[in-house]
Amino acid sequence: MISPFLRSTALGLALAGPALAADPSLDLVGPLSDYKIFVAENTAQLVSDAEAFTAAIKAGDLDKAKALFAPTRTSYERVEPIAELFSDLDVSIDARADDYEKAEQDPGFTGFHRIEYGLWSEGSTQGLEGHADRLLADIRELDSRITALTFPPEVVVGGAAVLMEEVAATKISGEEDRYSRTDLWDFDANFEGAEKIYTLFRPLIADGEADFVAKVDGNFQAVREVLAKYETPEGGFVSYEELTDSDRNILSAKVNTLAEDLATLRGKLGLG
Numbered sequence: 212m213i214s215p216f217l218r219s220t221a222l223g224l225a226l227a228g229p230a231l232a233a234d235p236s237l238d239l240v241g242p243l244s245d246y247k248i249f250v251a252e253n254t255a256q257l258v259s260d261a262e263a264f265t266a267a268i269k270a271g272d273l274d275k276a277k278a279l280f281a282p283t284r285t286s287y288e289r290v291e292p293i294a295e296l297f298s299d300l301d302v303s304i305d306a307r308a309d310d311y312e313k314a315e316q317d318p319g320f321t322g323f324h325r326i327e328y329g330l331w332s333e334g335s336t337q338g339l340e341g342h343a344d345r346l347l348a349d350i351r352e353l354d355s356r357i358t359a360l361t362f363p364p365e366v367v368v369g370g371a372a373v374l375m376e377e378v379a380a381t382k383i384s385g386e387e388d389r390y391s392r393t394d395l396w397d398f399d400a401n402f403e404g405a406e407k408i409y410t411l412f413r414p415l416i417a418d419g420e421a422d423f424v425a426k427v428d429g430n431f432q433a434v435r436e437v438l439a440k441y442e443t444p445e446g447g448f449v450s451y452e453e454l455t456d457s458d459r460n461i462l463s464a465k466v467n468t469l470a471e472d473l474a475t476l477r478g479k480l481g482l483g
């Protein structure tokens with residue numbers, strides 16, 4: 212879930228006024244419609260993955276449910292830059308226990324991380340059936356909303372920066388997947404999602420901003436190289452506990468720089 216505080220500070224400007232490209236030759240329509248296709252592909256994948264994940268929970272298959280948890284989340288984490296556009300569902304799908312008064316015991320705590328708590332900390336699928344139904348319903352609702360959803364360019368481009376900020380500020384501490392330690396799967400998907408946005412808009416500025424583009428490309432590349440060290444042969448990631456301090460420091464530095472640089476991308480595109 213995206214912190215409302217980070218959202219409001221980083222998007223405050225963008226939401227305050229109409230966004231007009233400074234340079235009329237900057238055609239945002241193409242990248243935006245390509246991005247919408249990317250989001251729709253991911254939410255469709257999320258629906259089918261969530262069907263299998265929730266079916267395993269309801270069948271009482273603990274091992275299968277645990278195995279499907281992280282891969283099911285990846286398509287959600289890839290679209291997290293625009294979570295602002297469906298913030299009600301982001302809360303019910305992806306909130307942390309800390310957001311609730313009674314933490315894990317709070318009846319308002321739902322979604323992936325409530326299920327994660329049950330599967331890992333309580334070691335059982337028992338009592339998770341209702342949470343599984345709710346999660347699948349929320350995910351289907353999200354997928355059905357995408358077609359009609361308007362994607363404001365300042366929210367899409369700003370969202371990539373905000374997500375990097377969020378990774379640097381909170382996710383790097385390992386808060387997101389604290390019961391399963393599958394955080395590296397989420398990081399990888401978050402970077403993919405932010406890089407997708409950057410890559411789609413990059414051609415619009417590449418000519419005039421060669422240094423900027425080289426720097427951002429290099430930082431995404433550096434992050435990919437660190438994460439690649441932790442990939443498993445099956446295409447997943449090892450436990451977050453295996454991340455060394457020095458790699459955590461590299462990731463943290465790169466993510467902070469990416470957050471700053473992507474925050475300036477909005478201005479470079481004339482998005483205020």
Ligand SMILES: [Cu+2]
Pocket residue numbers: 212288291305387
């Ligand atoms: Cu998340």
